[in-house]
Amino acid sequence: MVIPKENEDLIAGFTAESVFNFLGGKYRATYRPLNDAIIAGRLRGAAGVVGCNNPNVKHNYAHIEMAKELIKNDVLVVVTGCSAIADAEAGLLQPETAFKYAGKGLQEICEAVGIPPILHVGSCVDNSRILITLTNVVNEGGLGEDISDLPVAGAAPEWMSEKAISIGFYFVASGVFTVFGTPHPILGSKNVTDLVCGGLEEMVGGKFAFESDPIKAAHLMIEHMNKKRQALKLKPMMYE
Template sequence: RFRATELVRRDVLVVSTGCGSAACGTAGFLIPEMALDTAGPGLREVCEAIGIPPILHLGACVDNSRILTIVSAMAQEGGLSDEIGGMPAVGIAPEWMSEKALAIGCYFAASGVPVIFGGESPVGASKQVTHLMTEVWLERFRGALHFEPDPEKILELALTYIDGAREDLNLRKYEPGKFGGERVLMDMAARRGIEKAAKPHIGIY
């Protein structure tokens, strides 16, 4: 909860899957109203404008490829880059529990997204492997694998990656009122009303 609270407070939109989503839901982060109480001013403006919570649930832990789809959209639709590497995005697995998480982290890193695992490194005894997963991968793919047991250092490293990527992309800092228009915070009932009023998909003939 500490990491989620601090990231949201510092204007970072969080997307989560699996057990992490369950914890975020229990803490109340998956409802739009939570943005009013927890989000930083920039993130709150976005959440209010389009009626989303500060943390978005994307499915089970095996659905993490959806996160890469979002990062791809950031690069392409935002006109920021022609690749995922270098986007202001970081993967965090604070309490990973199986080798499956390591496999997911590896394909994130290979795709260009740095990943931080909580806890001690299972390969920490090898300086060569650690160097390969951090510095070499970061240079070649713009992604890396880190292991860090300290929650505050995880947060610090994640924000360092995000802020560094934003600076490299020349993204402007948040300016109050610059991007927001008329904002309506929609609750779940209001969104269901819109969905109900929408015309059903009739297929292609």
């Protein structure tokens, strides 16, 4: 076994509760700056990138490339578990990362608040807490009445276990557009594929998509955010 000698710094510890203080300070803790940044077009939206590594995919590749593509397009990314470790190993969980990879709007947010463009929000068992964060965004106001109204998306670019399927389903059931990377067995059934990739949206507000290429998958997420922004009649993106 060869253990690499290289190491990378990272900033972690972002939670649904601590974001209040990061954005508003100790005495005016609030999600308002995040909502305002999305409304004004400084941020396009937010994405959760989670899930395991998959031996059928080049190690860490899909996690890292998807995250880079999203932040380049002014999407704030939150990560958990193996995906967070992949980004940390690539040096992406540092505030300085914004000035190398992020779009101008996201750069401004990171500089003002002092955060990385990709936020480590916990282990894989903390995925449900991303939904708490989204609930806080809805409750803050100005971005619709339900999680399904928000310009947000989720992804598991290298999923490999049944656990990832259950996590994906509760995100979809909560109204989040969710992209899975490596091919899924249900694609063998047209009826089931039509249901999870379309019919579910009419019932619960969220749906699945399947795309192995992390860049193409990122743009599916970006396209979804743009549609949600249009539906909310938000301002155009500030730097496009």
